Amino acid sequence: MKEKFLNDQMTNRILFILSLLGVAIALYVTQSFLRKTPIVCLNSGCELVRKNPASYIAGIPVPAFGLIGYTLLVLLTFLRTTSTKLHKTLLPWIAGITGGGVLFVSWFTYTEAFVIGGFCTWCVISAGNMITMFSLSLYSHSHKK
Amino acid sequence: MNLSGETKLFLGVIIGTIAIIVLAAVIMSKPTPPAPAYTRNQLIPIGANTKGNASASAFLVEFSDFQCPSCKAFSSVVESLTEKYKDKLFFAYRHFPLDQHPFSRTAAAAAEAAGKQGKFFEAGTYFFANQTNFSDEFFAKAASVLALDATLYEKDRNSNDTKKKIDDDRFFSDTARLPGTPTFFLNGKQLILYDSSELVKAVDEAVK
Structure with a gap:
């Protein structure tokens, strides 16, 4: 029998922590967008991104969408702990949301590179976080009993 | 449960x-206390790089860094505003070289040296346009690109006066706790800008 590198419980815990990390990042960046305050950043890309109209979809800051997605993922990973049935049924939802998230961050990373011309450190971290979560959810899905 | x-x-x-x-x-x-308003003389000290009408009642001051991508994004807007309102607006450029940009001070010094030969803003435009090509060699060659007296340019960009001027601007930026680059002051008041269109809007209002 194939040995699992991570068991289901541990994978869900990691997904949960990464979702909370995503919420924290998205919340911080969203409030900076809304309050028009400078974002603490490793480079000057965050301000370039914040001040560019391409970082808003129909007037809504891009990180707000991340906040919604990560909050949903916190709820789903939490609900998975409440029953065995939900533990199984919610995994495809998590894979679906993180898959959508990967498409979203890919689009935004492309926008940062070719439209805005600068990268926001937090967006890059969040993109990496989303890709990790998607990979973990796929891993968990492919190893489920 | x-x-x-x-x-x-x-x-x-x-x-x-x-x-x-x-x-x-x-x-x-x-609540954060409102940013203090500054007088014209505080924001535009003697020797600052300026353009436009010095007698105009409206004055715009930018604290900027030649290696900052946001400043580059705003530079074309500033250029068109200063051209459009050259009779109604007095504009000053001041240095806020950020520590994370290795060539920001070199660029500021090179622009100051060009300024001594009357080409500060030409140098600024050239530097913003070539922001990704910055190197020691780039700034050494800038004199010939900008048609400057190379000996004078080299002397001025390495002079203590130039260094002091940049340090003074940076000191002002730090003590005024400017949030980042670019930061604009219009008629003494710091602008909180969403994007460059808001700068245009604010200046349009101020020069009416």
């Missing part, structure tokens, strides 16, 4: 996270 140990653990983490977020929100929502 019978919760499993895992559910309780997750709930605890969620509650802890919410508590931290609420605490952070309370701290961050404390």
Whole structure:
């Protein structure tokens, strides 16, 4: 029998922590967008991104969408702990949301590179976080009993 | 309600996270005192690089860094505003070289040296346009590109006067606690800008 590198419980815990990390990042960046305050950043890309109209979809800051997605993922990973049935049924939802998230961050990373011309450190971290979560959810899905 | 140990653990983490977020929100929502307004003389000291009408009642001051991508994004807007309102607006460029940009001080010194030969803003435009090509060689060659007296340019960009001028601007930026680059002051008041269109709007209003 194939040995699992991570068991289901541990994978869900990691997904949960990464979702909370995503919420924290998205919340911080969203409030900076809304309050028009400078974002603490490793480079000057965050301000370039914040001040560019391409970082808003129909007037809504891009990180707000991340906040919604990560909050949903916190709820789903939490609900998975409440029953065995939900533990199984919610995994495809998590894979679906993180898959959508990967498409979203890919689009935004492309926008940062070719439209805005600068990268926001937090967006890059969040993109990496989303890709990790998607990979973990796929891993968990492919190893489920 | 019978919760499993895992559910309780997750709930605890969620509650802890919410508590931290609420605490952070309370701290961050404390009203910040309004940014002080500055006089024209404080913002535009003698020797500052300026253009436009010095007698105009409206004055715009930009604190900027030649290696900052946001400043580059704003530079074309500033250029068109200063051209459009050259009779109604007095504009000053001041240095806020950020520590994370290795060539920001070199660029500022090179622009100052070009300024001594009457080409500060030409140098600025050239530097913003070539921001990704910055190197020691780039600044050494800038004299010939900008048709400057190379000997004088080299002397001025390495002079103590130039260094002091940049240091003074940076000191002002730090003591005024400017939030980043670019920061604009219009008629002495710091602008909180969403994007460059808001700068255009503010200047349009001010010169009416």
